[in-house]
Amino acid sequence: VTTRVEHCMGTVFTVSIRDDGDWSLAIADVVGWLHTVDATFSTYRPDSDICRIHRGELTVEDAHPMVTDVLDRCARVQHDTGGFFSSLIDGQVDPTGLVKGWAIERASAMLSRAGARNHAVNGGGDMQLAGEAEPGRAWAVGTTDPRDRSRVLSVIEVRDGAVATSGVTERGRHIVDPFTGRPVANGLASATVTGARLTEVDAYATAAFVMGLPALGWAEPRGGVEVLLVDEEGARHSSSGWTTNEIECQLQ
Amino acid sequence: MKRAILAAASTVASLVLLLSFKTHGPSAVATPPAAVSNGTNSGGNDTSSATTTKNKAKAKKSTTTSRAASTYTGSAADTRYGPVRVRVTVANGKVTNAEAVVYPTSAALDQQINSYAIPQLNSEATSASSANIDMISGATFTSQGYIASLQSALDQAGL
Numbered sequence: 001v002t003t004r005v006e007h008c009m010g011t012v013f014t015v016s017i018r019d020d021g022d023w024s025l026a027i028a029d030v031v032g033w034l035h036t037v038d039a040t041f042s043t044y045r046p047d048s049d050i051c052r053i054h055r056g057e058l059t060v061e062d063a064h065p066m067v068t069d070v071l072d073r074c075a076r077v078q079h080d081t082g083g084f085f086s087s088l089i090d091g092q093v094d095p096t097g098l099v100k101g102w103a104i105e106r107a108s109a110m111l112s113r114a115g116a117r118n119h120a121v122n123g124g125g126d127m128q129l130a131g132e133a134e135p136g137r138a139w140a141v142g143t144t145d146p147r148d149r150s151r152v153l154s155v156i157e158v159r160d161g162a163v164a165t166s167g168v169t170e171r172g173r174h175i176v177d178p179f180t181g182r183p184v185a186n187g188l189a190s191a192t193v194t195g196a197r198l199t200e201v202d203a204y205a206t207a208a209f210v211m212g213l214p215a216l217g218w219a220e221p222r223g224g225v226e227v228l229l230v231d232e233e234g235a236r237h238s239s240s241g242w243t244t245n246e247i248e249c250q251l252q
Numbered sequence: 253m254k255r256a257i258l259a260a261a262s263t264v265a266s267l268v269l270l271l272s273f274k275t276h277g278p279s280a281v282a283t284p285p286a287a288v289s290n291g292t293n294s295g296g297n298d299t300s301s302a303t304t305t306k307n308k309a310k311a312k313k314s315t316t317t318s319r320a321a322s323t324y325t326g327s328a329a330d331t332r333y334g335p336v337r338v339r340v341t342v343a344n345g346k347v348t349n350a351e352a353v354v355y356p357t358s359a360a361l362d363q364q365i366n367s368y369a370i371p372q373l374n375s376e377a378t379s380a381s382s383a384n385i386d387m388i389s390g391a392t393f394t395s396q397g398y399i400a401s402l403q404s405a406l407d408q409a410g411l
Contacts, residue, residue, distance in 0.1 A: 005407050012398040014407050016386075100392075122403065124392035133386045144390035144402060152402070155385060167391035190391055 002027070008034045009100055010044070011124030017111065018118040018133060026114035030107045030121070037103040040064050043096060054092050070095045070102055073199055080200070081207035086178035101164060101202025104128050126164035126205070128198040140247060146189035146230050153236065154228060156245040162198035164205040166191050177210050186212035192228040194245070213237060
């Protein structure tokens with residue numbers, strides 16, 4: 001097992017490679033990539049392309065080509081979620097809700113190309129998983145209890161997939177309902193989504209948190225997308241496939 | 253307050269290690285023990301990183317001497333206030349002790365830790381000790397929040 005922990009984008013990334021070998025070069029490439037994405041998209045860095053666009057110093061067309069790529073993906077997810085995900089914040093373009101998942105999915109693809117078939121890239125609790133944790137054993141992903149982060153509420157098995165959670169963080173309520181412009185207040189404490197690719201799954205988790213309980217009905221006809229919602233009372237609400245993927249263990 | 257941090261860090265680590273510890277079966281292929289590389293470097297100016305590589309020879313050793321207690325010291329997880337490092341004692345395939353051997357002592361960290369109300373070990377988590385958990389999903393934590401996170405303890409264990 002080769003593990004790398006990297007601080008970037010205001011959170012912490014864990015890269016875990018389960019194949020034998022010396023992965024130092026591949027990991028260095030991934031770390032460089034994550035910092036490049038941060039330098040381009042950060043809303044906290046005055047010299048980032050996004051901040052320059054906000055100040056009117058740069059057009060999307062003249063920005064780094066990946067800005068257009070990410071905004072296109074934002075538009076698609078906005079459509080998929082009926083507008084519950086949006087990259088327009090206060091009238092300004094802000095793809096923050098999608099960019100980390102996109103960066104992680106690309107990082108995972110980089111590791112696959114380098115020959116690491118079994119690996120995880122987890123950025124602050126949102127992850128793309130490739131292969132298995134051990135030969136014959138899928139990745140076991142625990143989701144934290146939003147009311148007590150030391151506790152695990154549910155453990156699911158994932159092979160070649162993505163998991164993302166949105167919700168109330170240690171910083172409080174920061175997810176804004178794009179329809180009201182106000183922080184989400186629908187009784188949910190967290191929303192976790194699983195699916196194939198983290199670009200969409202991460203943005204879907206944000207959208208599901210904004211939707212509230214109707215997210216279950218939204219997810220049900222979408223093949224391969226499963227949802228676990230936890231409300232402020234600690235009650236769980238999940239799509240049918242979530243339960244199928246859940247590992248039986250004595251978790252409360 | 254220093255003691256409180258130590259106790260809290262140990263509690264987080266032991267909780268997660270109970271959740272995460274896996275026994276490693278004897279390896280069929282002997283891996284050269286000198287193959288460990290800690291040389292990963294991003295080449296950039298970010299110093300907030302840590303890389304660990306655990307080879308199979310070490311895992312094998314721990315199982316073949318299962319009667320005796322083995323200790324593992326995790327890699328340092330850097331926080332903005334300094335590194336945190338956890339040492340774990342394993343006996344008969346179970347974590348019997350976990351303690352922070354390196355931890356920050358600044359007053360600012362005291363406040364930070366207290367504001368996150370470091371999780372306490374609880375019986376529900378202990379009952380989940382049979383589960384092999386590899387990764388943790390939760391609402392995105394900040395760089396500072398990572399120190400008290402379950403993912404941090406998994407990473408430090410390097411298991």
